[in-house]
Amino acid sequence: MGQELFQIVESPIETETVINKVKGREMGAITTFIGTVREYTNGKRTIYLAYQAYTSMAEKMLAQIGGEIQEKWPGTHVAITHRVGALEISDIAVVIAVSSPHRKAAYQANEYAIERIKQIVPIWKKEHWDDGEAWLGDQLEQKAYPNGKPEIEGGGL
């Protein structure tokens, strides 16, 4: 893994590597979000997942989220790595690291990042069950694009 702050990768994600990208002497806090593959969703057992991305655009959208965060919480540093390909239960799908001089911004910005990933980053998840498979729609359990488009300009918080 290189020093790119916003990456789509095919190999397992090393959490420490993502954290190291946002470390700094001026920072007083680093929050880390680790998204992992869950076995049961609404009672249905997942065998494994397959993630697919429009990689070049996905990395641009991750960088856009990083830009939004730096506008909303000046002084923070953000690094995001999302894995694609076949993932097994408990594998790490995404790691978001946010550092900040003070902890509150790091917590808030980290949650903002995962919510935005679920809105605008072109990555798709295919669930494989005992009895079938399906590409999932949006994880926010909202209607697809309620406003006719993703909230590209950033919302919430």
Next chain:
Amino acid sequence: MITVLLFAQLQEEARTATLTINEDVLTVNQLKNQLINAYQLYQVNECMIAINEEYALDIDEIKPGDTVAVIPPVSGG
């Protein structure tokens, strides 16, 4: 010539990741209709279109040489 990238369910339905459309200029809306009429990709109705990796609106124009991606509701994270 316009290159159209397909992902996820649409890629499986079309049995290809890339379509080529021979049109000079068309709007996003016209492209969606063409994908539905010519390829029966009905899920296009609930998809966003990206032109050269930027989300586009239905009225935006697609020009020859553009790379267009059909983006189903995303489910990363």
